[in-house]
Amino acid sequence: MTRSGQEYLASLRDGREIWLDGERVADVTAHPAFRNTAASLARLYDLAHDSAHTPVLTQGGVHRAFAVPRSHQDLVARREAYKVWAEASFGFLGRTPDCMAGAAAGFAALPQLFRTGGHDGSAAALAYHRRLAEGDLYPVFTLTNPQIDRTRAASEQEEDDLVLRVVAEKDGGIVVRGAKMTGTAAVFGNEVIVGTIEPLPAQDADHAVCFSVPVDTPGLKFVSRTSYEGRARSVFDNPLSSRFDENDALLVADDVFVPWERVLVYRNTDAAFGMWWRTPAYLNFVHQAATRFWTKLEFLTGVAILVTRANNTHDLPPVTQAVGRLLGHVAQAKAFVLAAEASYEEVDGGRGGVAPGRDISYAQRIMAGELYPRALQEIKLLTGGGIIQLPASGQDLLHPEIGPLVRKYIRSPGTPAEERVKLLKLAWDALGSEFASRHEQYERFYHGAPHVYLTQQAWEGGADACEALARTCLDGYGLEGAR
Structure with missing residues (x-):
């Protein structure tokens, strides 16, 4: 079932590690740099949960973005749901929960792509989609490598942990270390999916990994850019930036443990790329x-x-x-x-x-x-x-x-x-x-x-x-x- 806005806000008070201006943010729902945007996102949840727009936004108690469309009519219905949420922020909230929800539905439409010789991530991909839909979670993502030396592959950087990679295997999962950039709206999400959307050469197998973990996972840090909401004087003076600054953050993984059941792709450059481009x-x-x-x-x-x-x-x-x-x-x-x-x-x-x-x-x-x-x-x-x-x-x-x-x-x-x-x-x-x-x-x-x-x-x-x-x-x- 869909969540209310208050239930969404409560889910953000989980001890996640968010940094802004040299300060660790204790609660994004109360901090002046984030609270108004969090409230705007909560309003989206309320529109789906209980409003005149609920029939457009949901199907069978689940947001339409999570549904795998079976016809042209289904695509139209999904777009009508997208439009309601887009109009609520006048188009200025880009990575709202329905964005990655649609991608998760794309994984569920072609789960066999996640079966590779070294790792079968099909069950993880289906579980990811089901977990998000049933929990009405806010999925966010970081897919871009830090812009350090763009002339070199990830494995050829001057330090081996600049781009997120697998550094160890354990019985129950893997350990990852490194960074990903441009985590748009990441500070407001419930789960973050980490991967790569660009083609990787064969030698970058350690970097060819995709997984999704809760935003409050130990070892995950999010370093926020300047908050335009935090600098806004009032809604009258800054009507957009005071309420719709979805923020962008650098994700840093400090030896983060990821259970196998949350690993969609593991050390396979073809699958790491294809999960985005060969599925819908x-x-x-x-x-x-x-x-x-x-x-x-x-x-x-x-x-x-x-x-x-x-x-x-x-x-x-x-x-x-x-x-x-x-x-x-x-x-x-x-x-x-x-x-x-x-x-x-x-x-x-x-x-x-x-x-x-x-x-x-x-x-x-x-x-x-x-x-x-x-x-x-x-x-x-x-x-x-x-x-x-x-x-x-x-x-x-x-x-x-x-x-x-x-x-x-x-x-x-x-x-x-x-x-x-x-x-x-x-x-x-x-x-x-x-x-x-x-x-x-x-x-x-x-x-x-x-x-x-x-x-x-x-x-x-x-x-x-x-x-x-x-x-x-x-x-x-x-x-x-x-x-």
């Missing part, structure tokens, strides 16, 4: 991410429209055209989601259900990474200098001496100062703040570096069909056409 796991990632991206563009475009109305410029032809371009971007993002669903493919001949279409899903990665910064630039041009010349905080509006000045000079026809300041502070938090800069970088690299996803699109994006069509044209005539 990554396609399910994209389905959730693409739905969220579409929602985020809807929100940003809505902010742009509100700003143009507040500036009394909405009906000027150049502004109308700019808004039209933004709405075109929204439709483009929506089209990728619907097209991926409509071009679904069977998994394992249908025995593993269906997954969103591969070529459209992969192409969405290109579109999103390139479109987001362009959309931000277009909206910034519409907002102009207004988002810079703002009072330091909402307190200025309440001050007996400064308040009247702000109300007099920071207003526009039909938009009083308080409403205008509130809107422009929202726009700044979305477009120009440090929080906004993180989101621009996040969307650029959400699906990896461009050289990775562009190359993969060239390999798997239907090049043969394009080439064959062009070849058909060439084969249809010869030199006789020169007469």
Whole structure:
């Protein structure tokens, strides 16, 4: 059964080792750097547990993201659930619990991939999916190696514990040591799955491991980046960063023991890579991410429209055209989601259900990474200098001496100062703040570096069909056409 928001918050008070600004955080649900975002995540659980959205978000008492879709209709139903949660944070919480839940369903759709010569992780993969779904747990992940020397393989780094690897075997499991980076939302999760999503050479077998353990596992440390929530002055002044900063953390494993029943892949470079790319796991990632991206563009475009109305410029032809371009971007993002669903493919001949279409899903990665910064630039041009010349905080509006000045000079026809300041502070938090800069970088690299996803699109994006069509044209005539 699904959990309530309070039950989710209670699950975070488990003694997990989170570090921020040289301080170990005792309770992420109470700490000023994390508590508001934790509350926003708890609201997602409440929406699924008991709200008007429960029928959309759940099926048989389980969140729809955990279900293995069997038809196009199932994909649509899952997307509708994704959309409800995405709208609750206006698209700014990216790695919500439904993200990795979809990947876990992808593992369950093709468990035989986890059977290798040295280790059979199929039971662990199925148990992982079942444990998450039945417990309504928040699964997070860290899959990226630290950026130390990118010219060397993991096993060739200057120290042997820079990239997480297996250092020992025991009767009941393995011991791992090292680090993984960019654990987005990891501090808010219940279980963290650790693996690698990039191809590894054969000599990196010690690093070709994937497992999932509770976030409070002894020896696991999470070193948080700067908290934008912690720096936010108020919800009025920082309406997004104060409530939707999902954070990113460096995971460090200090001789962490992992029981065998939690090891999905062990010392097999093909399986460590294939578990993401040959099961529907990554396609399910994209389905959730693409739905969220579409929602985020809807929100940003809505902010742009509100700003143009507040500036009394909405009906000027150049502004109308700019808004039209933004709405075109929204439709483009929506089209990728619907097209991926409509071009679904069977998994394992249908025995593993269906997954969103591969070529459209992969192409969405290109579109999103390139479109987001362009959309931000277009909206910034519409907002102009207004988002810079703002009072330091909402307190200025309440001050007996400064308040009247702000109300007099920071207003526009039909938009009083308080409403205008509130809107422009929202726009700044979305477009120009440090929080906004993180989101621009996040969307650029959400699906990896461009050289990775562009190359993969060239390999798997239907090049043969394009080439064959062009070849058909060439084969249809010869030199006789020169007469």
